[in-house]
Amino acid sequence: MSTMRTATATGTSSRTQDAGRAGALAELLVTAATRAPSPHNTQPWRFEVRGNGIALHLDRSRLLGVADPEGREARLACGAALFNLRLEARARGIAAVTELLPDRDVPDLLGVVRLAGRHQPTGEERALASAIPRRHTNRRPFAEEQPPEPVRHALRRAAQLESGLLDFLDEPTRFADLARMIRSAEAAQRDDDAFMAELGRWTTGVASVSDGVPVRASGPPPLEEGLVAVRRYGPGHRPPRPYERVPLLGVVLTDEDDQRAQLVGGHAMQRVLLAATAVGLSTSFVSQPMEVPSVKEELDRLVGSRGHPQTVLRVGYGYPGLPTPRRTAREVTNGLPPVAEPG
Ligand SMILES: Cc1cc2nc3c(=O)[nH]c(=O)nc-3n(C[C@H](O)[C@H](O)[C@H](O)COP(=O)(O)O)c2cc1C
Missing domain, CATH: 3.40.109 (NADH Oxidase)
Known part of the structure; x- marks a missing residue:
């Protein structure tokens, strides 16, 4: 017993x-x-x-x-x-x-x-x-020097391993087109009260909140309006700083554009972000052209038959970003x- x-x-x-x-x-x-x-x-x-x-x-x-x-x-x-x-x-x-x-x-x-x-x-x-x-979204200025080709190759490979594509829009004409789209979408969003109200609801000044973007994760105001606008969260009370003049921007693409493709796009995006972090790069997002339908159509035309755009990433050398809750x-x-x- x-x-x-x-x-x-x-x-x-x-x-x-x-x-x-x-x-x-x-x-x-x-x-x-x-x-x-x-x-x-x-x-x-x-x-x-x-x-x-x-x-x-x-x-x-x-x-x-x-x-x-x-x-x-x-x-x-x-x-x-x-x-x-x-x-x-x-x-x-x-x-x-x-x-x-x-x-x-x-x-x-x-x-x-x-x-x-x-x-x-x-x-x-x-x-x-x-x-x-x-890995943290780094909205602060990056160095002027862009990552060299072997690093870009490693990031493209990261996307491919997850059935996506990473298309760096680094030729001057395509870059200029994308930069214009980002500026025009950013201006449209700044004029959109509903967009700004939503952005405000998800911007937090308090450290104890466990979601939303803390104001401290925003970048400083740009010293001069650059080619590409980085999204700002909250009022910028910090002194302005120069951003890189020509950021390296890559579009994550997928073969299809249905819900499964968006999940696959998320795998590819995350592998690119982690591969970049692993080699000491900083990354952030430039989603304005994805979020304004008329500009998204222009972006679709810009990438053409290469695939369906899922997100636009900015990659470069920066001081480490800050964690968000x-x-x-x-x-x-x-x-x-x-x-x-x-x-
Ligand atoms: C699909 C997607 C689009 C995003 N677009 C933007 C953007 O346009 N601008 C921006 O500053 N952050 C953007 N972000 C970054 C989020 O704000 C960020 O992931 C979140 O605040 C958590 O912070 P962390 O990435 O540092 O962990 C995006 C994130 C995702 C997944």
């Missing part, structure tokens, strides 16, 4: 320990997922621990009705979060596979990352995963335990 009681107690405590370990693992993976970028730091996701998988649902209450009415940017963000989740699992030695849009009847279930067995992490996976917490894994996940750690 006493032996039985001991055995039962041991079994229960080892099951409790297993569940505790699995819960801790799920928490780590979801935390990595939530470090993904999202428009205005809306974090439009909700996670659900399901057996050996972690599901990501689109949180429609966090869509930007003015800047992103179709939810493209939100899906890119969710694609990036799924990318981080899978990468973090692999870098920790766990085989992980993502299934996008697994249930036709539940369209807001955007993806499930299934954990199955062991995986020998590659050096590249480790390097990219270690960049997850160091996130809701915790527990706040965004149903349940948390038990993801069984594969044996």
Whole structure:
């Protein structure tokens, strides 16, 4: 009897320990997922621990009705979060596979990352995963010197490995066209009261808020109006500084332009951002031309048959950016335990 009681107690405590370990693992993976970028730091996701998988649902209450009415940017963000989740699992030695849009009847279930067995992490996976917490949107000035061709090649490869394309618009004519589009979209947004009100609602001055863009993550005002406008969050009380005259801009493209393509675009975007971070580059977004429909049509024509634009990135050398807050894994996940750690 006493032996039985001991055995039962041991079994229960080892099951409790297993569940505790699995819960801790799920928490780590979801935390990595939530470090993904999202428009205005809306974090439009909700996670659900399901057996050996972690599901990501689109949180429609966090869509930007003015800047992103179709939810493209939100899906890119969710694609990036799924990318981080899978990468973090692999870098920790766990085989992980993502299934996008697994249930036709539940369209807001955007993806499930299934954990199955062991995986020998590659050096590249480790390097990219270690960049997850160091990647920040850097809206401050970059150096005039642009990243050289081997670095651009590595970033294009990063997009291709995730079934996307990164098109650097660095020839003078295409750059000038894109710069004009950015200025015209920025002006249209500044004149749009609904856009500015939404931007204001997601701009925060308080450190304790766990979403939205803190004013301190904004860049200083430009010393002179440059070729490309960087989005400003909040009033600029800092002294103006010169921005790089010719920023390096790349458009992330996908073959198709449906919801799946937007998630794939999010994978490609995030791999580019992490690959850039891993080699010491700074990155930010220049989404104005994606968000003003008439300008988006011009951008479509500019990239032509190369693919469908998903987002525009600015890449360069800058002082490290600042972290922005996130809701915790527990706040965004149903349940948390038990993801069984594969044996
Ligand atoms: C699809 C997408 C579009 C974005 N567009 C812009 C933009 O146009 N301007 C900008 O300053 N930040 C943009 N951001 C960056 C977010 O504001 C940023 O990811 C968020 O505030 C969280 O900060 P972090 O990237 O430093 O973690 C965009 C992010 C995503 C995912």
